[in-house]
Amino acid sequence: MINSPKNGANTMQTKVKNMKLADIYKSLRQDLRVVEQELSNSVRSDHTELNRSSAHLLEAGGKRLRPVFTLLAGQFGYYDIERLKKVAVPLELIHMSSLVHDDVIDDAQTRRGRPTVKSKWDSRVAMYTGDYLFARALSIATQVEDPRIHQVLSRSIQEMCKGEIEQIRDFYNPDQGLIRYLQRIKRKTALLMAVSCQLGAMVASADEAVVRRLRLYGYYVGMAFQITDDVLDLIGDEKELGKPAGSDLRQGNITLPVIYLLHYGSEEDRRRLRDYLSRRRTDVGSEDVLPGQQLEEALSIGIEDVLERVRHSGGIPYAEEMSRRYLDKALVCLEGLPSGQARDSLLFIARFVGKRSY
C-alpha cells in the first residue's frame, strides 16, 4: 500500500495551487452524501423531541471536516465507504454533541446563524441531546469489529471533557502560560481531528506508519485550526463570526494573543488586562452570581479597551506565526505519504486552514 515517491514539499505545493476547497468536496461528493444520509438516519428515532433537536443540529450543517478527514485518510488503505461511514458518522456526532454542550456552557443563543438547541428548547434538552448523540456515536462505532476503534473514540471523549473542564477552570485566570493553552486546544479541538484521520486509515487497514503519520497530520492541522479560530474571534467581523468580536475574552476564555500580552505586553497593557480579569473573576466567580445590567455595562467598557490592547500587542502576528509553524509540521507529515489525490487534498486543507486568518 505504501509506495512513497518521496515528493518534496515544493512539488506538492505546486500541484495543489489551482485546487479549490469545492474540488475536494466534489471528489468526495458521492461518499459524503452516504455519510450525510447515515447521519440523518442515525439520529432518527421514535422520539419526537430528540428527532427535532437532532435534526435541527444536522440541518445547521457545517463543513463536515471530520468526515472529510476520515474519507481522505481511508484512501491510503483499502477504501470501503460502508466501513468508513461507521467511523465518519460517529466522529461528526461526537463533534455535534460537544457543540451542544458548549452552547449550554456558553449560554449561546445562536450558532452558525441559527438558534442553538439550548435557546430553541432549553439547556436541559440540550444536555440530554448531547448525551444521546455521544451514546449514539459510540453505538454506531461498535458496528465495526475492532475494539481499538471503540477505545480511541471513548478516550477522545474523555480528553475532550478534560479540555472543557480546564477551560472553565482557567476562565479569567491571568496566571497561565503557553503550555496550558496548547494543552487545552489539543484536547478541545486537535485531538478529534487527529482521531478522524487516524481512524479513517485504521478502518481501511492502512499501514501502521501511515496511520501514525495521518494522526499526527490531523493533530497539527487541528492545532493550527484552533489558533486561527481564536485569532479570528478577535479580529473577525461580527457578521461573519455570527457573534460579537472578542467573545472568547468576554466569556473569560484566554486565548493565545491574550497570553502573549500577559507575558510580553507593555507594563500598562498588562496592568489593564490583569485588572480587568481579576475584576471579572471576582464578579463572575460563580455562574449563579450574575452581575446586574449596570455593572455589566461598566465592565463592557473595560472589555473594549482591553480588546484593543490585545489586538495591538503583537499577539496576533505571534499567534499567526505559531499557526503557520503547526501547518508546516502538518506538511512534513504528508511528505512521507504516497502521492495522489488524497494527499493533495490533505495538503490543500492544511493550506486552507492557514489562509483563513488573512
Added chain:
Amino acid sequence: MINSPKNGANTMQTKVKNMKLADIYKSLRQDLRVVEQELSNSVRSDHTELNRSSAHLLEAGGKRLRPVFTLLAGQFGYYDIERLKKVAVPLELIHMSSLVHDDVIDDAQTRRGRPTVKSKWDSRVAMYTGDYLFARALSIATQVEDPRIHQVLSRSIQEMCKGEIEQIRDFYNPDQGLIRYLQRIKRKTALLMAVSCQLGAMVASADEAVVRRLRLYGYYVGMAFQITDDVLDLIGDEKELGKPAGSDLRQGNITLPVIYLLHYGSEEDRRRLRDYLSRRRTDVGSEDVLPGQQLEEALSIGIEDVLERVRHSGGIPYAEEMSRRYLDKALVCLEGLPSGQARDSLLFIARFVGKRSY
C-alpha cells in the same frame, strides 16, 4: 449450567425468610471490594478537577445495586470477577453519571446528604464530569471483547436520555396517562437494572435463556424500585429523604399517585391539581423565567394543599399495588432459574425493594 429444580415461589420464599440485606453484601464482600477499587482507579486521572469531582461522587457511596446485580447474575455462568468487574464498574459509572446530570437539571444542592458536584463546583463542571464518566464507562467496557456488551451499554444510555427528555417534556403536564409514566420510568431506571443483570450473565457466558430471564427480572425489580421511590417521595420523612417531601411534584415530575388522582380523583381534587399544574406550567414555561420570591411563596401554599390531596386520593395504595405486581413478576422470573445462593439473594433483593414502601 442450567439445571432448574423447578422450585416453586413458596419454597424459595421460606428459604430467604431469615436473610438480611447485609448477608448479601457479606457474601459478595471480597468481590465488591474489587469493584470498589476498580471504580476508584477508573476515575483517577492526571486531572485535578476531574479527580476531585469524581472522587466526591464515589465517596458519596450508594448501594452499588447495579454491581450487586451484575455479580449475582454472573453466578449463573462461569463466574470470573476479573471479567465481571469490566461491566460492573461501567454500569455504576453510567449510573453516577446520570445522577450528576440529573442534579444539574434538578438544581439539586444535596444528594444522599452531601453537596452535589453542581453545588460544590458548578453546573458546567458537573456536565463535563458526567460526560467524562459516560465515556470512561464505555472505555472500560471495551476491554471485554464482546461487541454485544458495548452495544447494550451504549443503547441503554440512549434510552436513558430519551427517558430524561420525556420527563422534562412532561413536567407539569396534566394530560398524561399510565403508559407514558411506565415508559418513562422504564427508561429512567428499570432499563439499567435489567442490563446490569443481563450483562453479568452474558459476560459469564450463561445460557441465553438464563440471560433473558435475568434481564427480565432486573426490569421488573427496576420498575417496582422506581414506583416505590416515587411513593416514598410523597410520604417519606424529609430527614430520611434528604429533601422536602413531594419534591417530584414541586419540580413538575408527575408520578404514579398523581396520575391516579388526575384520572380517578374527586372532581374537586382533579380541578385543584389541574389548576396548580397549569399555573406552574405557565410560570415556569422556561427555566430562564423564574418566578419571583413572592410568587414562589404563593405557589408553595398551593403545592402543600395539592400534595395532601394526592396523599389521600387512593393513589398511594394504587401505586403500592402496582409495585407489588411487578415484584411478583420478578419472582416468577426467578422460579425458572437454578436454585442456590445467587437466586436466593436476588429473591431477597426483590422482596427488600417491596418492603421499602411500608
